[in-house]
Amino acid sequence: MTKELTSIAIEYHIENLDKDVLIQLYKGMLKPRLIEEKMLILLRQGKISKWFSGIGQEAIAVGVTMALNKEEYILPMHRNLGVFTSRNIPLHRLFGQWQGKASGFTKGRDRSFHFGTQEYKIVGMISHLGPQLGVADGIALASKLKNKNEVTAVFTGEGGTSEGDFHEALNVASVWQLPVLFCVENNGYGLSTPTKEQYNCANIADRGLGYGMESHIIDGNNIVEVYTKVNALAQSIRENPRPVLLEFKTFRMRGHEEASGVKYVPKELMDDWAIKDPVLNFETFLKENDFLSKSESTSIKAKIIEEINKNLDIAFAEEAIISSEIIELDDVYHEFDYKEFKEIKNTKEIRFIDAISDSLKQSMERHDDLVIMGQDIAEYGGAFKITAGFIEQFGKARVRNTPICESAIVETAMGLSIAGIKSIVEMQFADFVTSGFNPVVNYLAKSHYRWGQQADVVIRMPCGGGVAAGPFHSQTNEAWFTKTPGLKVVYPAFPYDAKGLLATAINDPNPVLFFEHKGLYRSIRQEVPADYYTLPFGKASLIKEGHDVTIISYGAAVHWALETLENNPEISADLIDLRTLQPLDTETIYKSVKKTGKAIVLHEDSLFGGIASDISALIMEHCFEFLDAPVKRVASMETPIPFVSQLETQYLSKNKFEPALKSLLEY
The missing domain is CATH 3.40.50.970 (Thiamin diphosphate (ThDP)-binding fold, Pyr/PP domains)
Incomplete structure (x- = not known):
């Protein structure tokens, strides 16, 4: 100067x-x-x-x-x-x-x-x-x-x-x-x-x-x-x-x-x-x-x-930072003090889609400033009518139609979190998250690790095939996000799980990708508690117990596995529904594999780079001496998901599962 x-x-x-x-x-x-x-x-x-x-x-x-x-x-x-x-x-x-x-x-x-x-x-x-x-x-x-x-x-x-x-x-x-x-x-x-x-x-x-x-x-x-x-x-x-x-x-x-x-x-x-x-x-x-x-x-x-x-x-006089793996890993996510809300036994049979809607509504009532944002979610009630009637109960300030701008709306959700307000973003289809991919994986996922700021955001992801919607409305793209430290990924298969896990996702101060398979919305029914309740992340559900093989799956593929077991009652299998992919319940997986000696992982996503690959690797690393056969992965074709039914049927892993399972049992 x-x-x-x-x-x-x-x-x-x-x-x-x-x-x-x-x-x-x-x-x-x-x-x-x-x-x-x-x-x-x-x-x-x-x-x-x-x-x-x-x-x-x-x-x-x-x-x-x-x-x-x-x-x-x-x-x-x-x-x-x-x-x-x-x-x-x-x-x-x-x-x-x-x-x-x-x-x-x-x-x-x-x-x-x-x-x-x-x-x-x-x-x-x-x-x-x-x-x-x-x-x-x-x-x-x-x-x-x-x-x-x-x-x-x-x-x-x-x-x-x-x-x-x-x-x-x-x-x-x-x-x-x-x-x-x-x-x-x-x-x-x-x-x-x-x-x-x-x-x-x-x-x-x-x-x-x-x-x-x-x-x-x-x-x-x-x-x-x-x-x-x-x-x-x-x-x-x-x-x-x-x-x-x-x-x-x-x-x-x-x-x-x-x-x-x-x-x-x-x-x-x-x-x-x-x-x-x-x-x-x-x-x-x-x-x-x-x-x-x-x-x-x-x-x-x-x-x-x-x-x-x-x-x-x-x-200059301050000591250099001493690296610590424990500290680094602990700071990827904001601490979440999970509180269990137990369901009352007053149940009703509802569809998967109703469970999502009920959970959203009850969370909106419990968190009086919770905001939902998405395309056509207000008066129209959303592409799948999940938020129908919400605007009358909660008003347009909290149930907000957005322009077609996934990136800005994810960013807006982050801003709400910084200012102390929880929010839910509905992707009209999970495929459309690509237009908001950058703020999800670079802003929401990394903010707590970088400077201690939680991203108190849930992104709802209607996903999956079997509905003849073609390459831009049928992907199940969970693997994009399980790869990203800082995000939590939830993928329920049943109405009961969907309702309780969504409530937990909204309570969690960390960013959660909540996958909802469109094919399950109106096809799956279950007795579900009418009252508000939560379910913990990182706890898989053991749906069936057996001794011959461990079947690991999530989402719609769980129902494909159930159908296969029903058609083959002689197969004695542990069937694990993961429910959450990040965090992943490895304890339940390892315990089952060590008991049965054989494991097969089934998912709807295409094979290479899918979560089945990581689960297979984890089993090989931690349960190798207990295995009686190589871990088997079953997934959909290495192509985009097609529209016409005969091509979509060929693409999906559903029909590949039974022969793969029997082949593994014969090993």
Whole structure:
């Protein structure tokens, strides 16, 4: 900070700001600038591993943060150091975060600004950029549902506006009139790609018209303009909740990250923006107008530098994290204190689909702020009519039709969880989760491990074949999610299990993928308790007991196995219905296999990469000396699932099971 300007290139209008506010704005920008200058030195010394510079953009982060109340959430990007410093996070914790120390916010599990903190109402980004926009929708929705009159501010860059998440999040915010400030830092380049190759409109703010959304262009290097305009908008949004799109015109003065450099940027463009430096211009303005003397400026800088060095010493002195497998594994999931609610013996015979509906309804009654979101679930009652009548009992605020935007709705659910509200997302078909795959596996699954934030979300997954629905409505894609640490996967086969397990899934603070086989909805009936009850995860059901073979299955395939055993009464088998795939009840599997000596795993999914492969491997590793034959896997064909009945019948593993079982018994 040795440079001084002889004149200023930014015009400031300070009519309603007193000296104290002006000095606070100055200090607010100066602090992240001085921290960054120190970090660049440490980077060259190899004392931090990476740095994404926000030099030249400090006015945006600082101005927005100072305009918001401290209890209002901000979702920053990796160049928004000013958000963190303006919320007065202790510097040694920030420095510890960047060095992978325990005093940081992610226990060394993530770097840079990829973290959140409820204490300071900050929710950091993930590298995929776009998902945080939808998360902001969820936090804002919670504010609106709780009548808190709060604003949520979320940042992205001009490159991030090219992602589908940007469109989805703005569309949802507009349709639901959510109090979100969408802050786009248009800094000229996405890594090396200039704006002219990112979008083909004059201004990003122009897109607001397409969403029916108010929008503004703000000089992102003018701290006074940023602060006053955002402050006025925030006050207005608190009184009249609505989304607003803000485009901050600024420039990235250093590389995307330091290693990338800026050789691709024309020198004259760098020179033009260097003149508009937000810190130096404002400092010069304050001095010229007698708000700040040279000695005061020197003193302020000296105090900040002293604070930086003092906190760096604390961070450097902290011991390195000692790795522990137990701690790492324990932190993948939020602790769940399972409470058993026992069923009353007042039962009624209901279908599988009725059990799902009853469980949802009773959970909505038990959790008075639980929200259900999905396409056509309100007045229409959902594609399968599971939520028919819900809107009359619970209202549209809690039973929410969504636009067709799976990604944004999963992200909104995450935002609700951050704000303390449980939610259920209905995928109209499990196949459609691909459109929301990123936030499921990268945001929901990893948030607790990364920074201790639970994702209190249930995603309902109507799935499965046998209904002549073809390749896009018939997949059973559970294996995509059993592979992802941090997710729980539930797949019941009977109405009783479906009702109790769904209640548990909603109580569980972790993200749960709840698979519901469409073919079972109206074909399977069972006596089920009318009252609310829960069933534990990770406990398989031993449906039949025998001594010749262990059959392991779940979902519709359990019924195929039952049918086979009924047709072959001479076969004495243990039939295990897994019920939950993550967590998996290996104890019941091993106990049975050690008794029978033979095992066959049946599922509807195609074979390669399916969960049968992992179960087979587990049995081979833990029960090998008890086996009298190789473990057998039976699954569907290695093709997409076809539509026409004769092809679908050929595809499904149902008709393959009986000959495979008999072959194993004869081994």
